[in-house]
Amino acid sequence: MTPLLQVRDLTKRYGARLGCGDVSFDLYPGEVMGIVGESGSGKSTLLNCLAGHLAPDEGQVIFDTRAEGPVDTLRMSEPARRMLGRTDWAFVHQNARDGLRMGVSAGANVGERLMAVGARHYGDIREQAVDWLGRVEIAEDRVDDRPRAFSGGMQQRLQIARNLVTGPRLVFMDEPTGGLDVSVQARLLDLLRGLVREMGLSAIIVTHDLAVVRLLADRLMVMKSGAVVETGLTDQVLDDPQHGYTQLLVSSVLQV
Amino acid sequence: MEAMIRVSDVSKSFVLHNQGGAVIPVMAGAELSVQPGECVALVGDSGAGKSTLMRMLYGNYLSNGGSICVGGLDVARAEPREILAMRREVLGYVSQFLRVVPRVPTLEVVAEPVLAAGGRREAGEARARDLLARLNVPERLWSLSPTTFSGGEQQRVNIARGFAHDFPAMLLDEPTASLDATNRAVVLELIEEAKARGAAIVGIFHDAEARAQVCDREIDVSRFTPERAA
Numbered sequence: 001m002t003p004l005l006q007v008r009d010l011t012k013r014y015g016a017r018l019g020c021g022d023v024s025f026d027l028y029p030g031e032v033m034g035i036v037g038e039s040g041s042g043k044s045t046l047l048n049c050l051a052g053h054l055a056p057d058e059g060q061v062i063f064d065t066r067a068e069g070p071v072d073t074l075r076m077s078e079p080a081r082r083m084l085g086r087t088d089w090a091f092v093h094q095n096a097r098d099g100l101r102m103g104v105s106a107g108a109n110v111g112e113r114l115m116a117v118g119a120r121h122y123g124d125i126r127e128q129a130v131d132w133l134g135r136v137e138i139a140e141d142r143v144d145d146r147p148r149a150f151s152g153g154m155q156q157r158l159q160i161a162r163n164l165v166t167g168p169r170l171v172f173m174d175e176p177t178g179g180l181d182v183s184v185q186a187r188l189l190d191l192l193r194g195l196v197r198e199m200g201l202s203a204i205i206v207t208h209d210l211a212v213v214r215l216l217a218d219r220l221m222v223m224k225s226g227a228v229v230e231t232g233l234t235d236q237v238l239d240d241p242q243h244g245y246t247q248l249l250v251s252s253v254l255q256v
Numbered sequence: 257m258e259a260m261i262r263v264s265d266v267s268k269s270f271v272l273h274n275q276g277g278a279v280i281p282v283m284a285g286a287e288l289s290v291q292p293g294e295c296v297a298l299v300g301d302s303g304a305g306k307s308t309l310m311r312m313l314y315g316n317y318l319s320n321g322g323s324i325c326v327g328g329l330d331v332a333r334a335e336p337r338e339i340l341a342m343r344r345e346v347l348g349y350v351s352q353f354l355r356v357v358p359r360v361p362t363l364e365v366v367a368e369p370v371l372a373a374g375g376r377r378e379a380g381e382a383r384a385r386d387l388l389a390r391l392n393v394p395e396r397l398w399s400l401s402p403t404t405f406s407g408g409e410q411q412r413v414n415i416a417r418g419f420a421h422d423f424p425a426m427l428l429d430e431p432t433a434s435l436d437a438t439n440r441a442v443v444l445e446l447i448e449e450a451k452a453r454g455a456a457i458v459g460i461f462h463d464a465e466a467r468a469q470v471c472d473r474e475i476d477v478s479r480f481t482p483e484r485a486a
Binding site: 215 | 270271272273274311315316317318336337339340357358359360
């Protein structure tokens with residue numbers, strides 16, 4: 001099986017300071033990988049380099065495209081990479097405001113992504129938008145409301161609908177449940193897990209919440225000071241951590 | 257006959273980096289072999305390493321040496337995705353505690369292993385209904401999440417989930433703990449049925465009667481406990 005994403009020696013420096021260094025991994029279709037570590041460990045830098053939001057200094061990010069097979073996305077033309085960002089890739093921001101257009105309706109937020117890939121029939125677009133709002137549990141009568149009239153949890157679900165409507169194959173998520181209260185988090189996790197399973201998505205989730213990765217991620221990558229210190233099966237890394245930093249991370253979680 | 261589960265010369269130690277790098281050897285020279293249709297009990301005092309061995313078989317714990325073959329895969333050396341495939345298709349695990357995503361209804365929790373192994377939704381739900389009914393989980397609870405259930409109810413949901421897919425190999429961690437006599441008998445029946453269809457089973461049973469009824473052999477894991485420096 002060809003990996004969906006092959007990352008090789010990815011390095012990003014901010015001047016003399018290391019953002020992330022020498023990161024390599026393969027992600028296979030249908031796999032969900034979690035990246036954990038404390039603030040400043042380089043996990044968001046890594047995610048942004050993978051998704052093409054930041055230009056790394058060294059390395060390769062090879063994506064198995066539908067048309068041409070594995071291609072290094074860092075050496076793609078800008079329009080080709082943008083197209084990838086609208087079709088096969090999706091990015092769920094921690095703050096829904098960064099991933100939504102706050103000035104247009106919920107339906108338009110979802111429809112816009114469809115139009116970006118060529119949908120033109122208004123009735124079809126609206127129908128698909130309503131269908132997706134339903135899948136993320138937003139009632140049909142809210143389709144014409146603007147996102148600023150939504151609660152934080154609803155905004156996050158709308159952002160997910162907007163991202164998944166084009167049927168991406170790889171989803172990047174930056175703290176998708178951060179800033180939400182726990183009951184809303186549980187609902188969102190359940191939703192994400194169902195969508196990942198049904199659509200056969202691969203996903204890379206950055207979070208500092210170990211409970212979130214335990215439920216969502218197949219594999220884990222632990223980062224500290226820009227370097228990957230440990231990788232493995234999620235429950236193995238959490239139940240039998242090998243690196244001192246991971247041991248500290250796991251033993252610091254408060255039991256409920 | 258080819259063994260379904262074969263553990264050869266497995267060792268394990270824990271290194272506690274945040275406690276002065278203390279090295280705690282917990283297992284050395286572990287050997288175990290289970291044939292299809294056979295149920296082997298792990299016995300030994302508390303702390304002897306029964307759970308550790310189970311977790312190494314399931315891939316939760318890394319081993320430091322030796323090999324752990326389950327249905328042809330060496331768990332001690334496998335990639336995460338190979339271990340996940342093994343857990344979907346080959347090796348089932350009935351743990352002591354139910355861990356589920358909040359909000360998911362009981363029926364789906366139980367049916368999920370069938371879907372994960374590639375079965376159809378209807379088949380999974382039919383199997384889930386059958387098992388929940390046999391384990392006396394009231395039907396009015398099936399559409400609710402098990403997170404709010406009593407300990408005994410959760411344990412029965414957990415067992416139903418563990419037996420939903422016909423795994424060729426299974427790990428059972430105290431499957432009869434905290435069950436009443438009726439449900440205990442149902443669980444023992446499920447174990448007998450799994451053996452009859454050829455499942456290779458490794459279990460921890462503190463319930464000596466249950467152990468005598470379903471297990472063909474006992475392995476004392478304290479034989480694999482390394483000598484500790486005083």
